[in-house]
Amino acid sequence: MIDYRDELIARRLREVGYTLLVGGGKGGVGKSLVAAVTSLLLARSGHVVGLLDLDLHGPSSPTILGVSDKPAETSEGIVPPEVEGVRVMSIDLLAAGRPLPLHGAAKDEIVKELLALTSFGRLDYLVVDLPPGTGDELLSAARYLRGRRGGLVVTTSSPLSLSASRRALMIMSSLGLEILGVIENMASGEGPAEGLAVGMGVRFLGRIPYDGGLAGVVGKTSAGRLLGTSFAESLRLALVRAGLLVKETR
Amino acid sequence: MVLHEYVVASGVVDSVAKFAGSVGGRVKSFRVLVGELSMLDIGLIRELLGEMARGAGLSEASISVEIERAAIRCGSCGAEMSFSEAVEGLTEEERESMHFIPDLVSSFARCKKCGGPDLRVVSGRGVKVVDVVVGRPE
Numbered sequence: 001m002i003d004y005r006d007e008l009i010a011r012r013l014r015e016v017g018y019t020l021l022v023g024g025g026k027g028g029v030g031k032s033l034v035a036a037v038t039s040l041l042l043a044r045s046g047h048v049v050g051l052l053d054l055d056l057h058g059p060s061s062p063t064i065l066g067v068s069d070k071p072a073e074t075s076e077g078i079v080p081p082e083v084e085g086v087r088v089m090s091i092d093l094l095a096a097g098r099p100l101p102l103h104g105a106a107k108d109e110i111v112k113e114l115l116a117l118t119s120f121g122r123l124d125y126l127v128v129d130l131p132p133g134t135g136d137e138l139l140s141a142a143r144y145l146r147g148r149r150g151g152l153v154v155t156t157s158s159p160l161s162l163s164a165s166r167r168a169l170m171i172m173s174s175l176g177l178e179i180l181g182v183i184e185n186m187a188s189g190e191g192p193a194e195g196l197a198v199g200m201g202v203r204f205l206g207r208i209p210y211d212g213g214l215a216g217v218v219g220k221t222s223a224g225r226l227l228g229t230s231f232a233e234s235l236r237l238a239l240v241r242a243g244l245l246v247k248e249t250r
Numbered sequence: 251m252v253l254h255e256y257v258v259a260s261g262v263v264d265s266v267a268k269f270a271g272s273v274g275g276r277v278k279s280f281r282v283l284v285g286e287l288s289m290l291d292i293g294l295i296r297e298l299l300g301e302m303a304r305g306a307g308l309s310e311a312s313i314s315v316e317i318e319r320a321a322i323r324c325g326s327c328g329a330e331m332s333f334s335e336a337v338e339g340l341t342e343e344e345r346e347s348m349h350f351i352p353d354l355v356s357s358f359a360r361c362k363k364c365g366g367p368d369l370r371v372v373s374g375r376g377v378k379v380v381d382v383v384v385g386r387p388e
Contacts, residue, residue: 004261
């Protein structure tokens, strides 16, 4: 049997300069926000950016960036809506807020369909928002997203998050991903994530202090305002340490 | 729902042409199974494949396009549903989302027997290319 989607995925990936997978072990540590704001920062710096939300059970990229338009059907595939220069694709743009009760095989199918059918066009960066853990979405993304690619791991100082992030780093490395580094989110003072990074032999990219003002700008029509937060500036510095070309936005 | 057929047909033709190139022969025939849940226009797929095959060096290939019937099983009670049972009552928008991502059936439909959401697609999901027959190179 030939899976025609393999050819479509290969065709799409030829147009992608670099794929950045944003993951981590635990839920609620800010992976989706890091992925979304990273996309905005890269776009604001002049890069052509796509954001692919692969958190299939809890997609949040459209909510964070205030996107609700359905992707457009074209002869090239389904074209994602764009906000602040970021082309955003998420299963939620098709499921429209409905629950997503998916088992393993279905998740692999959905990841493959999204990669095959989504026409991002030429991209400098494809940022991928992964769900917590090291399950189907990470494995499928690593299997299908070949080419130049790397992983960014987000954790908090919680021992549970650090433990899960350690496992995520091990899996990402063994899947052949270049690890760009570890970011400690919601940090207060000197946290333990640097020790995790050093112990795993990867770069510690920095701490993002808790930003109480974020809640007010996450949501509708707030994508640009996200860039004005202290969260965005701390993240920008971390991305510079990772070697990504992001400019000051303030 | 026409442009999606175009994307699928071009992917199928390119895949088969690439396969033929990798084995160094000419494709004599292949079958395309179109899953019911994808709700693709099978007549249009057939037409597009014929046109595109001619432009991809597959003009000699005999192409058969068939519907693969859908079966959806409930993981909770084991009941099995047909395509028409699964999509009964769904809105046009919900059907269109399933047109792109057939596994979204579990988001939009519920088991007809127990009402549960644990629906698993057994068959008739997407598009498969099978029985590719390649002749020896001349």
